Amino acid sequence: MLPQPGAAPATQDRYATPAAPPATADRYATPAAPDDSANYAAQTSLDAAPSAAVAAPAPGAGSAEFDTALALAQAQLAQGQLAEAHLALSQWFGHPDLSPAQETTLIGLLDQVAGTVVYSRESLVVPAYQVQPGETLNQIAQANNVPWQLLAKINGVQDPQNLRAGEQLKVVRGPFAAVVELSRHRMSLWVEGRYAGRFPIGVGKTANIPEGEFTVRGKVENPTYYGDQVIDADDPNNPLGERLIDLGNQLGIHGTNDSSLIGTNESRGTISLGSPDVEDVYDILSVGSTVVIRR
Secondary structure: OOOOOOOOOOOOOOOOOOOOOOOOOOOOOOOOOOOOOOOOOOOOOOOOOOOOOOOOOOOOOOHHHHHHHHHHHHHHHHOOOHHHHHHHHHOOOOOOOOOHHHHHHHHHHHHHHHHHHOOOOOOOOOOOEEOOOOOOHHHHHHHOOOOHHHHHHHHOOOOOOOOOOOOEEOOOOOOOEEEEEOOOOEEEEEEOOEEEEEEEEEEEOOOOOOOEEEEOOEEEEOOOEEOOOEEOOOOOOOOOOOEEEEEEOOEEEEOOOOHHHOOOOOEOOOEEEOOOHHHHHHOOOOOOOEEEEEO
C-alpha cells in the first residue's frame, strides 16, 4: 500500500522490510500486450536507478553517517520541515551499509513522511495550483507529467472535467519512476529524488527478467493474457488481473488472480502486484515513466 498522509512519531519503526529469498533464474512467461504507445522504446543499457528520479546514497557513507543524518532529519521534522527531511532521508533507501535495525527505522520514517509530503493535500514541495477558467484535471496533470487519476485521489476530485475556477489544488511534478528489486520481491516508487512508497511483488516462475532501465510504453485495463494459453480479459483465471503496465520486450507490471503468490517466484506473468497495490501503481506511473529492474 502507499504511504498514508499524516506523519507518526519520528522514532516509530513498525515498518520492517525482511529480506526475501533470492529470485530464481527461471524463464518468465511473457504475455504480449497491445502496444498503444510505440513512441517509447525500452532501454536496457543502465543497471542503476535513474539519477533524475532516484537520489543516490551518499558515497562512502556507513551506519555512523546514517545516525547523524537521521538525527538531523528528526530535528527538521520537529521544526516542521517535512519536505527537507523527506528528501534527505530518501538518499539512504537501499543503502548497503545500514544495519537491519537502521533500515527498519529508515523505512518506517520514510513511509510516514512520504504519506504527507507526496500524497496528502498539503503543498509542501511546490505551491498549490490555482485552477484557471475552463481547465480540466487532465490538462493540469499533463502539464505536471502525472496521470490525472493521481491528482484526483490526492485532491478528492469527483468530477475531473468540471473544476471550479480559482480552486487550489495540490500538484506533484512527475513523472514518477519505479525500481524493482527482484531478489527482495520489492518495488519502490520515486519522484524528483524522493521516495514515494514501496510494494511487495511476485515474480513469474517461467521467465528470466532482464536487468536494466525500461520505459512504460502503455497501460491497459482488463488485459488479455498471452502466455502458455490465451485467457480473456475479466476471466477470473487471468493471471494478469485487471491492470497491465507494458514495459516493452514482453515485460510488464500487472495484477494477479492469486495474491498468495506475492512475495514468491511462483506467479504467472512477469512482475505482479496485489490489489489494491496494482491500482495505485497504475494511477501513479505515466506512459514514459522509467522502471529500473535489478536483481
